Amino acid sequence: MSKREVSEIPIEGAINFRDLGGYPTVDGRQVKKGLLFRSGDLSQLTEKGKQQLFDLGVRCICDFRGETEQQNHPDPTIKNAQHVALSLIREEQVVDPRQQQKHVDELAEKSTPEELLKGVNRMMVDQEPLLRQFLDLVIDTEQAPLVLHCTAGKDRTGIGSALILLSLGVSKEIVMEDYLKTNQYADQLMLLSPHPAMDKGMEDFLQGMMEARTEYLDAFLDGIDQKYGSFDIFLKAGLGITAEQREAMQDFYLV
Numbered sequence: 001m002s003k004r005e006v007s008e009i010p011i012e013g014a015i016n017f018r019d020l021g022g023y024p025t026v027d028g029r030q031v032k033k034g035l036l037f038r039s040g041d042l043s044q045l046t047e048k049g050k051q052q053l054f055d056l057g058v059r060c061i062c063d064f065r066g067e068t069e070q071q072n073h074p075d076p077t078i079k080n081a082q083h084v085a086l087s088l089i090r091e092e093q094v095v096d097p098r099q100q101q102k103h104v105d106e107l108a109e110k111s112t113p114e115e116l117l118k119g120v121n122r123m124m125v126d127q128e129p130l131l132r133q134f135l136d137l138v139i140d141t142e143q144a145p146l147v148l149h150c151t152a153g154k155d156r157t158g159i160g161s162a163l164i165l166l167s168l169g170v171s172k173e174i175v176m177e178d179y180l181k182t183n184q185y186a187d188q189l190m191l192l193s194p195h196p197a198m199d200k201g202m203e204d205f206l207q208g209m210m211e212a213r214t215e216y217l218d219a220f221l222d223g224i225d226q227k228y229g230s231f232d233i234f235l236k237a238g239l240g241i242t243a244e245q246r247e248a249m250q251d252f253y254l255v
Contacts (some may be wrong), residue, residue, distance in 0.1 A: 011052050013045035015188040016153035025169035029254040035144045038161050043073035053078045060143035064088045064156035086130050088156045113208025118219040125223035132239045135173030141252050152189050154182045154212050159220050166231050175255040
């Protein structure tokens, strides 16, 4: 797997913010830069950070976080950009290090990071109505430039990014490469935890939750294959995206 440079954009106050543009497709085209951005938490954007998003021309911010995450750490208002909330997982499945320590402790007692994240990511295959709503935003070119994000910018955002890139014709290998780039932001992600781990076991648990691992995204991609047979069938039969809509997406977002 080649190591492409991270399309990092240093937005002040954001974490794991990068451009999805620049990736090649299997038919020889390339995803345009400046139209699709992925990110982690945006609630700590400075005034400069807000201005940077405005200067990028952002028209839509798609927030995959749960209701509690959104209430406790609301996204800032960006001029000319609408905020769309699409919670992809159930409240009890959310592992935000800023949550009450008791909740994180309970999750750590019940499951390992691998079991928890593989299960959650596999479950997102069954969120077809929400995933369709998300792709409708992407298809609506009036919403571009668009930012998709969650708390870490890793799994929920990784799945949203995978949907976009695979729909545009980027290979699974490069989609996985993009997902794993989150690990280059480990120092930023660990800042999400306001309290140091109380013991080595909890430290390992939080590290496992913050890391991007191949098996985490594979749980989603394999789940699609198991349920539908292929991504193309999932897109058409599961999400109801027509060949004409997919072609229009590719015409707009590829060069």
